Amino acid sequence: MNIPKNLRYAASHEWVLEKNGEVIIGITDFAQKELGDLVFINLPNVDDELVKDEAFADVESVKAVSDIISPVNGVISQVNEALLDAPELINEDAYSAWIVKAKSVSGLDNLMSAEQYEELISKEA
């Protein structure tokens, strides 16, 4: 199971990277495996508000739809539009297929480390 050490994690299977005062958010390799082949993503808009623990986007597979839960508070500064035409990028490499970037971020404190996340998913499997 791929769990990069330089990232932080939420229990709802999102990853967070802090970079130059912004955060970059995506979903984990575990999540994309559970979801199966993704067929579509419903992205939010730039300048939308992110509220910690609330859904800000969703992904569709053939037979299911799943909310993506925000791990932080903030404001969306960029969305990865490439995913609209190719949601399968998330299946191919969940950690390079970022979903949104956010600024004015808070709520990072109780995110998990890679070790803690690894423990969580070994219990779920």
Place this chain on the structure above:
Amino acid sequence: MKLIFERSVSGRRTFQMPMSSFPRKELPKELARQTPPRLPEMSEVAISRHYTQLAKQAFGVNNGFYPLGSCTMKYNPRINEAVAALTGFTKIHPLQPQETVRGCHEVLDTARELLCEITGMDDMTFQPAAGAHGEFAGLLLIKKYHESRGDTKRTRVLVPDSAHGTNPASASMVGYTVTHIPSDSEGCVDLEALRSALDDTVAGLMLTNPNTVGIFDRNILEITRLVHDAGGLNYYDGANLNAIMGWVRPGDMGFDVIHLNLHKTFSTPHGGGGPGSGPVGCKNILKEFLPASYMGERIKKGEKPRSFGQVRSFYGNFLVVVRALTYILTLGKEGLPQASGMAVLNANYMMSKLKHAYPLAYDRICMHEFVLTLEKIKKETGVSALDVAKCLLDHGIHPPTMYFPLVVNEALMVEPTETENRETLDAAVEAFLKIKRQIEDNPQSLRGYPVTTPISRPDEVNAARNPVVRYDFSQA
């Protein structure tokens, strides 16, 4: 199979219309179509053969066993079709003067009277065109009721987590937020969870009984009483009425408003996905709000002032109601409980013969349908509910409903209905057992089914990623 457009040849046609007997008149150029529609150009024999070919790749109740849980695929009697084709029903304009449609009113009045008696309701509308449409209308009745009493706090609807997807979707269409009530270990409504969810912000509860796992919730009277005590109303999803018609009435169980699926319980054909009919019945407290066609009321001189409005044009899928009425008149007082009782017996009979091979989601007496779970089998052998379903196709049996209800993992929901004989049930059981032996001997072999059908395991991922939803004429 060729697409109809691939059979089209320029210049071919049938001859339906005479030459115009009128003085020639051209549509003004600015109103005229520039590009003609690329409809097929075919002779009648080609059309006939095309659809004959398509029919060979369709599976109707006339082809074989169809145990689709929650769909009630019972036999569709031919007399219903003959009656629905009478010109005295088909060639009637919905806005004809009242005196010229006494027969139509008799159909609806008789159907209303019978169905109200069967369900324990006081009044009924036939306007909704399907079950989900009926749910929408029924919830609008509830909304209008609370509004009329100035009770605007009620913004929530309670829905069991085992409910059909249309329930929460309908609630959203009516502006309600949905609170899910978990099921207990018996598959029934968790009473404690229900109690704690109830307060004066609850507009109502949506429920089906028997529920979507095929079990009659014995706490039903307590459940409906709790909701009433909190000032809410009880909505009955009639999709499973085939288990209890003639034995129990929703109105007696404490429900205030119900919808029926005439295309399930009352034998009208499914048509590949409609037309159905979803009449909504209600108790007296709601009847003044029932929907009404504006045009229909106008010719009757006088609109229903307190009606919540309407959910479609005119009066509903009239010819579908004609079929259902024919069926009810045929079965009558004794026939209804015989039919539902037999539906429940057939289900329990099949269940008893399968339970040793396939784990039951709930090991107890069932109603008209039961749920198998392939969860353990999948963990141990990798064979899923989907694999078993696809294998059944090669046995000439339409698979049961897969992956519903959501509260059961790897679910297969089986509903044999009452119009199947014992040999059919035994043969189906044999097919299931044969597959089980195959799972034990060689689980890997279950991955590639079906093999005898015209296509196998279509790529649904690609269909959703790159949707092609119409023919591309440029490839011709």
Place this chain on the structure above:
Amino acid sequence: MGSYLPSTPSEQQEMLEAIGLGHLRDLYTPDVPASVLLEDSVNIPSGLPEMSVRARMEKMASKNTVFGTVLRGAGSYNHHIPAIVNTVTSREEFLTTYTPYQPEISQGVLQSIFEYQTMMAELTGLDVSNASVYDGASAAAEAVMMTQTRSRSRVYVASTAHPDVIRTIKTYCWGRGVPFCEIHQNDGLLDLDALRDLPKDTACVYVQQPNFYGLFEQAEGIAELTHEAGAKAVMGFYPISLGICKSPGEMGFDIAVGEGQPLGLPMSWGGPYLGIMTARKELMRMLPGRIVGETKDSKGRRAYVLTLQAREQHIRREKASSNICTNQALCAMTAAVYLAAMGPDGLAEVAQLCYEGAHYFSEELGKLKGFGRVHKAEFFNEFMTYCPMDVRLFELEMARRGILCGLAVDDKLLWCVTEKVDKQEIDDVIAIIKEVCGQ
């Protein structure tokens, strides 16, 4: 008593014994509270064998009047139905099959829906279609819901649309809490000034073409003004007219909805009908209901499947934009067979006959006293006239002579002519009207 149970009483008894029970009632007594378990079924009459049921229903049907001459439209139209249509749609495989959730054994049904979707897109000049919804009115309501965005929710509906359509949209808007506004009319047409300076929260404008009075609206202008306001243009169309009239796509509309009853479905006192919904490519994922898509199977063969299901209620549940499940599949097939039987030329012929017949009738009526046209604008096959006598009495007198005349709208008449009425019949009707009115 009539019954469809194959099981004989003795078979029933054997099956009960096989599971350790004695009576059917034993299946219910464990769980059903005694206070609600019925002792002796419901209080309805006993069942009837087939011959008796048929007689009873035929008697009901005979109490309805089938008019020899139908000159009324207003949302339901007396069009010719080619014989091949019913031959195909009454096939048991199509009639009794369920929704094609198992593609391997339902390619026939799925392909027929794919063909229907293509035909509807072609007819309306737009890109994509769904597999149908209930009727034209609920289609209009679903269409305005499609246009809802985070910042735009206000819906503008033409007051010149069919009253049942207006009221259905209004009801759906009330359900979801969407702001609903009606657009004023002048002399039977929409007032274009009312569409200048639409507010920033406008989601869509809905206009019917031809409108309820049969008149052609300035549809292209309406679409333009709608787009200038940043909203979506939705058109309610009459499918027969599209045999010769400019299509919603050609006129710049984003979504087209229509009542498909004229395409091979009998008037049937209001149902079952057919809700057609088509849209531009960009709006495909906003379409409610089922959609069939083309793909390949594991062996590379062309295959059809229900696709984009993640929009629908069984997956999205309370987040679905619509709750629709069962639609009008067999009615959609009816429309497809009708259009195949007609072909583009046949459909144009029907439309032309409707247009010419209605204009001839209007002119002839105009020659009589008191039957002048109410409006001035161009019309397709419906038009409104005054009436020199009490409309109710006029209707009764015409009905007595086997003619379903124009619909009484206040004290005027809304007439309709379809291809089933030829010149001779119209001349006969004119003579009868003269007699009824003492002219």
